[in-house]
Amino acid sequence: MRGLPQRLQRWAEGRLPALTRYRRPESLPIELHRHRIYIVPTGFGLGFSVLLLVMLIGALNYSNNAALLLTCLLGAASAASMLVAFRALDGLRLEHVRAGHAIAGEPIELVLSMQSGRLRSAIRLDLGNRCAAFALDGHDTTQVKLLLPTERRGWQSLPRLRLWSSWPLGMFRAWSWLHPDLAVLVWPRAEAAGPPPQALAEDARHMRLHRGEELSSLRDYQTGDPQRHIAWKASARHDDLLVKDFEQPRSQPQWQLDWRQLRGMDDESRIARLARWLNEAQAKRCSYSLWLPGNEIGTGSGPLHYARCMDALAGLP
Amino acid sequence: MPAAVGQRSFDLLSLSMAFVLAVNASHLPWWLDVALTLTLAWRWWQRRQRSGRVPGWIKLPLLALLTVAVIAYYGNLFGRAPGTALAIGLLILKLLETETLRDVRVGVSFACFTLMTALLFDQGLVSTVVVALGLLPALATLRALEPAQAPASIPRVLWPSFALLAAALPLALLAFVLVPRLSSPLWGAPSQDQARTGLSDRMSPGGFTELLTDDHPAMRVTFDRAPPPPEQRYFRAYVMARYDGASWTYGDVVGQPPALLRVEQSVDYQIMLLPTHRRVLPALDVPIDAPAGAGMRRDRVVMADKPVNDAFTYSLSSATRYRLEPQLGNHRLRWLQLPAGFNPRTLALGRSWRQRYGDDDAAIVRAALALFHDGSFRYTLAPAPLGRNAMDDFLFDTQEGFCEHYSSAFTVLMRAAGIPARVVTGYQGGYWNKLGSYLLVRNSDAHAWSEVWLVARGWVRVDPTGAVRPERVNLGAAAAAGDQLDWYRRDWLQGLGNRWDIVNRWWDQGVVGFDALRQRGLLSPFGVRDTDTATLGVLLAIGGMLFIVIGLAWALLRRQSRDPLRESLRELERKLARQGIARRVGEGPQHYLSRAARALPGHRKELAILMESYLQLRYACDVPPAQPSLVFHRAVRNFRISGVRTSKSSEH
Numbered sequence: 001m002r003g004l005p006q007r008l009q010r011w012a013e014g015r016l017p018a019l020t021r022y023r024r025p026e027s028l029p030i031e032l033h034r035h036r037i038y039i040v041p042t043g044f045g046l047g048f049s050v051l052l053l054v055m056l057i058g059a060l061n062y063s064n065n066a067a068l069l070l071t072c073l074l075g076a077a078s079a080a081s082m083l084v085a086f087r088a089l090d091g092l093r094l095e096h097v098r099a100g101h102a103i104a105g106e107p108i109e110l111v112l113s114m115q116s117g118r119l120r121s122a123i124r125l126d127l128g129n130r131c132a133a134f135a136l137d138g139h140d141t142t143q144v145k146l147l148l149p150t151e152r153r154g155w156q157s158l159p160r161l162r163l164w165s166s167w168p169l170g171m172f173r174a175w176s177w178l179h180p181d182l183a184v185l186v187w188p189r190a191e192a193a194g195p196p197p198q199a200l201a202e203d204a205r206h207m208r209l210h211r212g213e214e215l216s217s218l219r220d221y222q223t224g225d226p227q228r229h230i231a232w233k234a235s236a237r238h239d240d241l242l243v244k245d246f247e248q249p250r251s252q253p254q255w256q257l258d259w260r261q262l263r264g265m266d267d268e269s270r271i272a273r274l275a276r277w278l279n280e281a282q283a284k285r286c287s288y289s290l291w292l293p294g295n296e297i298g299t300g301s302g303p304l305h306y307a308r309c310m311d312a313l314a315g316l317p
Numbered sequence: 318m319p320a321a322v323g324q325r326s327f328d329l330l331s332l333s334m335a336f337v338l339a340v341n342a343s344h345l346p347w348w349l350d351v352a353l354t355l356t357l358a359w360r361w362w363q364r365r366q367r368s369g370r371v372p373g374w375i376k377l378p379l380l381a382l383l384t385v386a387v388i389a390y391y392g393n394l395f396g397r398a399p400g401t402a403l404a405i406g407l408l409i410l411k412l413l414e415t416e417t418l419r420d421v422r423v424g425v426s427f428a429c430f431t432l433m434t435a436l437l438f439d440q441g442l443v444s445t446v447v448v449a450l451g452l453l454p455a456l457a458t459l460r461a462l463e464p465a466q467a468p469a470s471i472p473r474v475l476w477p478s479f480a481l482l483a484a485a486l487p488l489a490l491l492a493f494v495l496v497p498r499l500s501s502p503l504w505g506a507p508s509q510d511q512a513r514t515g516l517s518d519r520m521s522p523g524g525f526t527e528l529l530t531d532d533h534p535a536m537r538v539t540f541d542r543a544p545p546p547p548e549q550r551y552f553r554a555y556v557m558a559r560y561d562g563a564s565w566t567y568g569d570v571v572g573q574p575p576a577l578l579r580v581e582q583s584v585d586y587q588i589m590l591l592p593t594h595r596r597v598l599p600a601l602d603v604p605i606d607a608p609a610g611a612g613m614r615r616d617r618v619v620m621a622d623k624p625v626n627d628a629f630t631y632s633l634s635s636a637t638r639y640r641l642e643p644q645l646g647n648h649r650l651r652w653l654q655l656p657a658g659f660n661p662r663t664l665a666l667g668r669s670w671r672q673r674y675g676d677d678d679a680a681i682v683r684a685a686l687a688l689f690h691d692g693s694f695r696y697t698l699a700p701a702p703l704g705r706n707a708m709d710d711f712l713f714d715t716q717e718g719f720c721e722h723y724s725s726a727f728t729v730l731m732r733a734a735g736i737p738a739r740v741v742t743g744y745q746g747g748y749w750n751k752l753g754s755y756l757l758v759r760n761s762d763a764h765a766w767s768e769v770w771l772v773a774r775g776w777v778r779v780d781p782t783g784a785v786r787p788e789r790v791n792l793g794a795a796a797a798a799g800d801q802l803d804w805y806r807r808d809w810l811q812g813l814g815n816r817w818d819i820v821n822r823w824w825d826q827g828v829v830g831f832d833a834l835r836q837r838g839l840l841s842p843f844g845v846r847d848t849d850t851a852t853l854g855v856l857l858a859i860g861g862m863l864f865i866v867i868g869l870a871w872a873l874l875r876r877q878s879r880d881p882l883r884e885s886l887r888e889l890e891r892k893l894a895r896q897g898i899a900r901r902v903g904e905g906p907q908h909y910l911s912r913a914a915r916a917l918p919g920h921r922k923e924l925a926i927l928m929e930s931y932l933q934l935r936y937a938c939d940v941p942p943a944q945p946s947l948v949f950h951r952a953v954r955n956f957r958i959s960g961v962r963t964s965k966s967s968e969h
Contacts, residue, residue: 027902034873044422051426055433061502063627065493065829066440067433070449072492074429076485077456083872084481090872122463133464168477169459170422 025181045171099184107147153188190276255288329458371413442824498833521564531760541585554743556616562659582638601635628830652737667733696786723781737770
């Protein structure tokens with residue numbers, strides 16, 4: 001049932017853009033002004049006006065002028081609160097929007113920088129069914145944090161935000177659409193489990209050494225070497241005893257992650273696997289490089305490098 | 318379940334309700350005041366400990382108890398007093414279940430409504446202002462419900478509400494003047510149980526006690542010329558003919574023209590009578606004609622067509638020297654009526670005077686006044702109670718009392734002696750307010766005197782109280798009462814009250830008395846005799862529009878940016894933009910101006926200087942110094958772009 005009003009709204013916005021105050025995406029900064037701020041009474045405002053009407057009729061009926069004066073005062077104050085609500089939004093500026101990082105399916109944090117030349121209170125920002133309330137002190141930029149739900153990786157344009165305020169008495173709601181022409185990049189979701197990356201590199205030996213307990217070379221026997229390390233077959237062809245030498249695994253192995261390694265998989269599965277490898281590499285603090293079609297990222301490590309790789313993955317077509 | 322409201326909102330709501338309770342406290346029975354105050358305080362304390370609704374098993378019995386108590390005390394639930402008591406009780410009980418935003422809003426709305434009920438009991442200036450101040454915590458509660466606010470103390474949060482109300486006052490006054498008044502009520506007229514003490518058409522000795530200690534204004538009188546001297550300030554309300562041994566009553570003689578009045582000297586004046594809920598209109602002795610909306614009865618008593626439920630102003634002219642009813646005719650017997658079997662000693666005294674003085678009625682009157690004056694009679698507001706033969710007890714036994722006792726005893730004596738006599742009640746005296754040039758008459762100025770009919774003179778006013786205590790007539794009720802009054806009714810306070818009354822008079826005339834009739838005459842200075850409802854509606858719409866325009870102008874007003882440096886830079890940007898070098902989104906001033914300098918080689922030097930000084934002013938210190946900013950501003954203004962741009966710059 002919840003979908004129906006939304007469908008209705010979408011239909012109305014398509015057909016009656018002026019009536020629904022639909023706004024196309026626009027570039028930042030967005031400044032609110034009288035052409036785009038709308039004021040409607042809230043449910044409480046309507047109820048209160050009924051009460052005022054009852055008070056008015058009562059005062060008139062009993063020809064009680066003091067009560068009439070009180071009713072007029074209350075009514076005028078309520079009406080004036082409409083202008084205060086308008087002023088709460090008028091001149092407000094959305095300077096810029098910064099997005100955090102998030103993987104598909106998890107909400108992404110948006111930081112909106114709001115600015116105004118005077119003090120404002122109780123301004124609210126709606127995004128879907130999430131709401132953030134904030135106040136502006138009139139000098140500094142205020143950062144408003146909102147969570148935007150995401151579904152899939154890649155560029156996701158910002159939805160329309162509703163900025164509104166029922167300041168000061170809650171009887172009128174001044175509102176305006178904010179639709180910044182911006183998109184945020186959502187990182188791909190890593191696959192849950194899968195094989196480790198294969199060591200495929202130009203320096204295969206080096207990679208093998210990395211892999212741990214494999215034979216790297218033979219050397220002359222020295223007193224104290226364990227007997228089981230003696231390479232008997234090789235020693236038979238030489239004069240001296242030869243001993244198998246083992247390389248210690250390096251503490252920071254270097255991974256080379258390559259799109260081309262993953263043949264026979266569809267693109268999304270490849271991306272998910274690469275994302276998992278990136279996560280693992282990042283968790284193990286390895287250095288790693290990433291090769292993608294049309295994008296090659298050299299060896300590196302650290303959060304910036306990780307973000308660069310993830311961005312590249314997310315931006316794949 | 319919606320989120321619970323914050324402690325601040327709840328505190329403010331409790332404050333609003335406490336205010337409502339306070340302004341209504343005097344109209345509620347004391348036990349209800351105490352019970353509701355305790356409930357409010359308990360709930361406030363309870364929610365500070367732990368938030369949550371009060372369970373139903375506490376709430377519902379309280380609700381039932383309230384209803385039963387109101388019915389038991391008042392007899393029903395409808396009407397002004399029981400309705401108010403019930404509404405305020407419900408309001409406080411609402412606090413018990415107040416947890417969510419919606420609850421608080423309902424509570425505030427209801428609090429506003431119950432604030433208004435206090436005005437049904439008292440429309441005075443002070444109580445109206447106090448009630449209007451009650452809107453402050455109510456509006457502050459609504460503000461406190463909004464999220465994301467800077468924290469502030471309770472007095473500080475009331476201030477914006479005050480500003481809002483002050484800003485709304487002009488519009489409120491406009492609406493007040495122009496909202497069309499109803500000429501007749503839509504439903505039941507207000508109940509009559511609201512009678513404050515006032516003059517009644519029945520008088521018994523001792524009945525005035527409550528009235529004589531009531532300092533509320535009864536009426537205000539303005540005279541067209543000089544006011545009559547104090548000893549002539551007798552305002553007649555009722556003329557009482559019938560005496561049943563206990564009390565005097567007014568009875569009208571239907572269908573007869575007013576008694577003949579021969580006027581020798583007259584005074585024109587207006588009276589603004591405060592609500593009495595009775596029909597009688599007091600008039601200076603003796604009224605010549607009845608004002609509009611009222612009729613003159615046979616004994617020159619002025620009766621309005623409807624009870625005076627709102628302040629009522631009427632113009633009259635009265636005779637101060639006159640001959641009233643020179644011939645009694647067949648009415649003589651009415652003025653000699655005495656109940657049988659009462660006051661034998663008084664009757665005997667009256668008869669003995671007749672025997673002694675023969676036909677000389679004036680001598681009998683003098684004898685009676687001499688008795689009061691020379692005997693051991695005392696004027697007191699707290700006389701001893703009287704028995705069945707009240708006049709006998711008073712004249713021969715207790716010998717103390719006030720105007721009612723004296724006028725009653727005097728009239729009985731006269732009738733016993735065969736002289737037509739009657740009791741007249743009304744007001745005597747009053748305070749002459751020099752500043753406002755009007756006479757303030759209070760309830761405590763209520764008075765009773767006598768009239769006797771003398772051959773060839775008609776009715777003559779005789780004030781037997783004056784024989785006992787002349788101050789009563791010359792100086793007023795307070796002076797006569799002397800030390801018998803409470804400390805707060807002493808001279809200096811009285812004087813203060815009398816001077817303050819000019820504000821009350823203005824309020825009563827301008828606000829409380831602004832009725833349908835006055836509204837219709839609103840435009841009479843502009844030549845419109847009768848302002849009807851349609852005209853009022855048009856005026857209201859025009860005035861409302863005017864205020865909307867003013868309000869919008871305020872709302873749309875944007876103060877100029879207080880950053881002159883930024884303004885100067887904007888001006889420079891505009892000049893450069895005309896040359897096609899617009900500042901890009903997110904482009905810093907240094908980058909932008911360097912780009913401009915590359916695009917305009919002829920102005921490279923100037924632009925470099927401007928950029929340097931801008932960067933210096935902007936980033937070298939927190940606040941740009943004033944004088945160099947001005948220099949920068951001048952430099953920007955003097956900057957002129959001449960010559961042709963290089964073709965290279967068009968790539969940008």
